[in-house]
Amino acid sequence: MEQRTTTASHWGMGEAVTVDGKLLRVEPDPRDPSPSDLLRSMAGMVYSDARVRVPSVREGFLAGDGGAGRGQDGYVPVSWDEALDLAAREIGRVRETRGNEAIFAGSYGWASAGRFHHAQSQVHRFMNAIGGYVRSVDNYSFAAALVITPHVVGPLRPMLRDATTWPVVAKHGELVVMFGGVPPGNMQIVGGGQARHRIPGLMRKCLEFGVKFITVGPQRSDADAALDAEWIAPRPNTDTALMLGLAHTLLVEDLHDEAFLARYTVGWDRFRPYLTGEADGVAKSAEWAAAICDLPADTIRDLARRMAAQRTLILCAASLQRADHGEQPIWMTVVLAAMLGQVGLPGGGFGLCYGCNGIVGQPVNDYPWPSLPQGRNPVASFIPVARITDMLLDPGGAFDYDGREYAFPDIGLVYWAGGNPFHHHQDLARLREAFRRPEAVIVNEISWTATARHADIVFPVTSTLERDDIAMSRHDERIVAMKRAVDPIGEARNDFDVFSGICARLGASEAFTEGLDAQGWLERLWEEAREVGAAHGIPLPDFADFWEAGSIDLPEPPEDKVLLAGFRDDPEANRLPTPSGRIEIFSETVQGFGYEDCPGHPVWRAPYEWLGSVEAKRHPLHLVTAQPITRLHGQLDDGEMAQRDRVGGREPITLHPADAAARGLVEGDSVNVFNDRGACRAGLRISPDIRPGTAVLRTGAWFAPGERRNDPDVLGTLAEVGNPNLLTRDKGTSRLGQGTSAQTTLVQVEKFRGVG
Numbered sequence: 001m002e003q004r005t006t007t008a009s010h011w012g013m014g015e016a017v018t019v020d021g022k023l024l025r026v027e028p029d030p031r032d033p034s035p036s037d038l039l040r041s042m043a044g045m046v047y048s049d050a051r052v053r054v055p056s057v058r059e060g061f062l063a064g065d066g067g068a069g070r071g072q073d074g075y076v077p078v079s080w081d082e083a084l085d086l087a088a089r090e091i092g093r094v095r096e097t098r099g100n101e102a103i104f105a106g107s108y109g110w111a112s113a114g115r116f117h118h119a120q121s122q123v124h125r126f127m128n129a130i131g132g133y134v135r136s137v138d139n140y141s142f143a144a145a146l147v148i149t150p151h152v153v154g155p156l157r158p159m160l161r162d163a164t165t166w167p168v169v170a171k172h173g174e175l176v177v178m179f180g181g182v183p184p185g186n187m188q189i190v191g192g193g194q195a196r197h198r199i200p201g202l203m204r205k206c207l208e209f210g211v212k213f214i215t216v217g218p219q220r221s222d223a224d225a226a227l228d229a230e231w232i233a234p235r236p237n238t239d240t241a242l243m244l245g246l247a248h249t250l251l252v253e254d255l256h257d258e259a260f261l262a263r264y265t266v267g268w269d270r271f272r273p274y275l276t277g278e279a280d281g282v283a284k285s286a287e288w289a290a291a292i293c294d295l296p297a298d299t300i301r302d303l304a305r306r307m308a309a310q311r312t313l314i315l316c317a318a319s320l321q322r323a324d325h326g327e328q329p330i331w332m333t334v335v336l337a338a339m340l341g342q343v344g345l346p347g348g349g350f351g352l353c354y355g356c357n358g359i360v361g362q363p364v365n366d367y368p369w370p371s372l373p374q375g376r377n378p379v380a381s382f383i384p385v386a387r388i389t390d391m392l393l394d395p396g397g398a399f400d401y402d403g404r405e406y407a408f409p410d411i412g413l414v415y416w417a418g419g420n421p422f423h424h425h426q427d428l429a430r431l432r433e434a435f436r437r438p439e440a441v442i443v444n445e446i447s448w449t450a451t452a453r454h455a456d457i458v459f460p461v462t463s464t465l466e467r468d469d470i471a472m473s474r475h476d477e478r479i480v481a482m483k484r485a486v487d488p489i490g491e492a493r494n495d496f497d498v499f500s501g502i503c504a505r506l507g508a509s510e511a512f513t514e515g516l517d518a519q520g521w522l523e524r525l526w527e528e529a530r531e532v533g534a535a536h537g538i539p540l541p542d543f544a545d546f547w548e549a550g551s552i553d554l555p556e557p558p559e560d561k562v563l564l565a566g567f568r569d570d571p572e573a574n575r576l577p578t579p580s581g582r583i584e585i586f587s588e589t590v591q592g593f594g595y596e597d598c599p600g601h602p603v604w605r606a607p608y609e610w611l612g613s614v615e616a617k618r619h620p621l622h623l624v625t626a627q628p629i630t631r632l633h634g635q636l637d638d639g640e641m642a643q644r645d646r647v648g649g650r651e652p653i654t655l656h657p658a659d660a661a662a663r664g665l666v667e668g669d670s671v672n673v674f675n676d677r678g679a680c681r682a683g684l685r686i687s688p689d690i691r692p693g694t695a696v697l698r699t700g701a702w703f704a705p706g707e708r709r710n711d712p713d714v715l716g717t718l719a720e721v722g723n724p725n726l727l728t729r730d731k732g733t734s735r736l737g738q739g740t741s742a743q744t745t746l747v748q749v750e751k752f753r754g755v756g
Helices: 037-046 080-098 119-129 143-152 156-161 166-172 199-208 239-252 258-264 268-276 286-293 297-309 327-340 385-393 428-435 495-506 509-513 518-535 543-549 565-569 588-593 640-644 657-662
Strands: 002-009 012-019 022-028 056-058 075-077 135-137 175-179 212-216 230-232 312-316 349-352 382-384 398-401 404-407 413-417 440-445 457-460 469-471 478-482 551-553 621-624 652-655 670-675 678-686 694-697 746-751
Touching: 002 022, 002 037, 002 478, 012 037, 022 037, 037 640, 056 080, 080 413, 080 440, 080 457, 080 495, 119 413, 119 495, 119 509, 135 385, 143 156, 143 327, 143 588, 156 349, 166 199, 175 239, 175 297, 239 268, 239 286, 239 297, 239 327, 258 327, 286 297, 297 312, 312 327, 327 349, 382 385, 382 398, 385 428, 469 518, 478 543, 495 509, 495 518, 518 543, 543 551, 652 657, 657 678
Parallel strands: 135 382, 175 212, 175 312, 212 230, 312 349, 413 440, 440 457, 621 694, 652 678
Antiparallel strands: 002 012, 012 022, 056 075, 056 457, 398 404, 469 478, 478 551, 621 746, 652 694, 670 678, 670 746
């Protein structure tokens, strides 16, 4: 007999369907207008052959190899007591000999949608209970934007929360120019889950109201096909030059708003000489931009005129700032919108990171629901999240970040839970070397990811469907009881139980558990949620009634948000959280940092490799490492959708017909993708809907070097299934933001003529 239990994930709410304790499928909530297909992959993930089923210890670790065999060794199954004893011994040894400053537990990743069984919260609470840890700051998604926007217009996250909503654009907007597009697949994902995926329908409603869309980027598919968006395809990484060309046209044709610039901004007088060429002898004209972007100058001038003649919303996708000098397109987006003078008007102005998830631009509430408290971290040391390899390879080395100089800590132990750096990080051959440096690496993992295969001690942990939890996203319209649908696979335990076991051995049980088990914590969090609900006029039932109901609907959110509307109405009463209280076209603060790669106003800086560089003669394709549509980052790569999407068993790479023909390639070919940093294999797809000279290889295929080849010269430089981070460079966006610059990558593609 079928049983149904409510559940939630980052890709949506639904019901798990089981028969006799066996999970058959997860069905989407019938009220979701645009449910995610990723729910289909959850059953496959639970029963994957890649599951970690028992506590395991690396053979070389037991032999005392100092980490040399990480990523190559086999594993020995051990009992839970043995594994917990080993972990407690290693943590205790490092704490006693080198202090908690020698422990890194950044544990970056998406983990679970639940409020309690959220792996990063669990590991950080655990580490704080035993004295602290070196942490990471920012994220791989939009680190450069997080650091630059406070200097220009204010912190990014409140702007994402308060972004102009699509219903407002439908009523008041006329033109939406999307630099980097608004990728439809990304809008299926929300941290903490989403009951209703509304953005696709809301954007299509804009079209019904007469709003026109233009997508600017190398892929036509970065805009929903239903929007019938006009497509402009400049060379990748040249968006800042294109924006400068637009700005120059606005200036010389007197289409800019001097009154707005005078009242709401500072620094126009410092930026204008750069734009006109008075400062450096180079006018940033449409012709200048056209040569860089490989677009007709008339296309640039025409776009500027259209933007000035209509109520225009300028969007800049997060992907644009994941590139060398990634701060610049973010800053220039704000400047371009300020020149138009429409900031704070309904349907006008700018928006950042629309399409990075299913929240930005959707009407949302913002309830401060409780989450597992992490405690206080007494260790001050940190790194920008994308500098983990630098930290491990260069202990004590100096790095710049947001105007200050820091030193990398000397790490003896890494504890990772709820993430997979071998998905997120760049130049994986270099990361593999770095992961061999610490004295010990401990990982809690559901599956044998590359991170697990580079660990010394691996604890098997439960997936979402194997435990009870609560989904109550700050931004969603429903609270969901995430009920356990199946028994844990193998000997898997919850992260909470793993850390409780280690704490018992380190004398920190009370600090970590506070005398509560997992059920006790769920009930405590629920009581705190009831207090939050009461403060917002939302009566919530007791825990037993909530659990029985399975979900609770919340009030409909307001639909009329306009970013910076209050600032526009009264810039003195509603000053921005910048040093001047206004939009900073020129930032004295940033200028004072003295960073040549990020000076005091937006500039064009050629990337370290791009299609206009000498390097393009050797590697003539710009690699676009797009977000996957068949999984969430690396999650669900062992699920149905990702596996069915493979071409010849490998991740698909897409080329333009002209680029495929020039290489003698046909649809379905196995190809080598390579540059001086590494190589990977992929299966070929061909499409006219990408710009010639680009190659699109989505991220998230699990890194598995040399699985079918034992050549020691290849191991570590070749990912058989198609992981693009063998090819990307591990360099910060600038000394200011230190974000990932993965989108700045040139490659060559050739047919694979071998066997296997």
